Amino acid sequence: MDFALTEQQELIRKEVSALARSFPPEYWLEKDTKAEYPFEFVKAFAQAGWLGVIIPEEYGGSGLGVTEASLMLHDIAASGAGTSGCSPIHFYCFPPMPVIKHGSETLKRKYLPRIATGEIVMSFGVTEPNAGTDTSRIQTRAEAKGDRFIVNGRKVWNTNAQNATHTLLLARTAPRDPAKPFKGLTLFFTEFDRTKITVRVIEKLGRAAVDSNEIYIDGLEIPMENVVGEVGSGFYHLLDSLNPERVMTGIEAVGIGRAALARAVDYAKERIVFDRPIGQNQAVAHPLAMAWAKLETAELMCLKAAWLFDHGQPCGAESNAAKLIAAEAGFEACDAALQTHGGYGYAKEFHVERLWREVRLYKIAPVSQQMVLNHISEHVLHLPKSY
């Protein structure tokens, strides 16, 4: 067993960290307050070639794995950029995965190079208002008509849709068969045609800089060649996106927890109350020490799941467990950090408040903690399915 990062992975961490830290916490505070998309940040990462991290070399990327993408996202989060910095970047990391693994050569040649440079801005459309976590019941339909599909339906929580040029979209192409509920779903990679898609932003708890939206799809035309993989097998292709997504968002939560922890530790050393630094009180120190230990553990699980994926091994249970533990560890770290700051933790100026709001997301999305526990109960422990 070898836990050491390679020299190249170390260098990736160092350089991502340096680039991300050139955007100070005040930049993110302003973006959050004004609900402005962090275009400058994304551009800096595009220019330095980071958006192509996972795109194969023959399509203009760097051909690295989920491990390297995770290291990158961790260091973006830990720089203080949090989810506001990670979300725009991670759309270049997991949504292209089904295209890379199952897409036709035409589809790959047409889109992957433009994803690697950042020219394409993506959204990811799975969740629907009337289906929720029960993805097999999505109602968005795609009907074949000649050389194209015509799509009608609604998606919710479509992140990035305000600026997206393209979208990865899941739709029903055959009626739901209760015996095989996940068959008959098809995955499309297509242009975000604003003449056929209406977008309405959702006001939310955190990450105001990066929009999430309800989208209404009315007669969207998608050429046949834009089907990813096989018609009717879209959900199975999507799994190659969902597992990396769990690993990457998990390690983002770890990074955010570390950003908050670092601030709390500095504050606990400096803030004097009752003639002593507050960090001298074990009631303040221990939650921070516990947060450190749990973040370390969560990071290990994320990197193990990433390693499994990159080595072509099954990683469903591990990716789920990584997200579960990381979302807890990240949230507890931010909460302990907020508590450490006392009243100032509640003030925007100290930045922990923003991280605390942002990190809460990971217990809900991309998959809720409960659904992860359902997965482990059913598929790992072989307990009877509860729903």
Added chain:
Amino acid sequence: MKILVAVKQVPDTATQVKISSDPKAIDTAGITWIVSPYDEFAIEEALRIKEKRGQGEVVAVTLGPDRAKETLRSALAMGCDRAIHVNDPALANADTMTTARALAAVVKQEAPQLVLCGRQAIDDDAGAVGAQLAEVLGWPCASWIMEETIDADAKTVRVGRQVEGGLEVFDIPLPAVLSAQKGLNEPRYPTLKGIMGAKKKEIKDVKASDLGLSSITPELSITALEALPARPPGRIIPGDVKDAVKELVRSLREDAKAI
């Protein structure tokens, strides 16, 4: 045009440096190491010269222990073509003059037309190696440069060096040694492609004997390192403003003897 850039690995600027149990050295445990920031200006300038001329080679060189290889890797990731690592326990306590002699030996072997370095390394802040290197080589030298232009046939360089209130402009024949001041340029961040390419580039390991350095006797040695004395705690004068001001004035006059 071949350019050699001398770089040094130093503790990150955010590091709280502590003295180790050996009072002549710092405690290196837990330190994050970086390329000395002024050296990054030197690397950037070398790369720009090469890019502008459309040809040439940029070679990074460092003297340091095994961990200093990371610094060379960073230089390669930024775009240097290859690197030389002078790594020899015999040079572990090299003073600035010894470092300059070792670098001069590398320069003689490589025969570049220009050597660039930072105006000083931000660890011991000696700021001596660049000038000493030029002296050992018998080359002209300009320190703290803010701008440079090399003529078409790489015979001379016009440099502007920072002086109080302005620039001092020199025409210097090449080969020469130039040291970079902040403001010379804005160093680039390595690209991911650059980082991946760095793995494939050569880092040559060199020992003192390869450089023909037989007897290494530093001319300077450290007697001891001392931490700055702790700042005495401040004092808050209580009471209402009138009394407090009186006490403040008395204290400034009698205790601090400041007024």
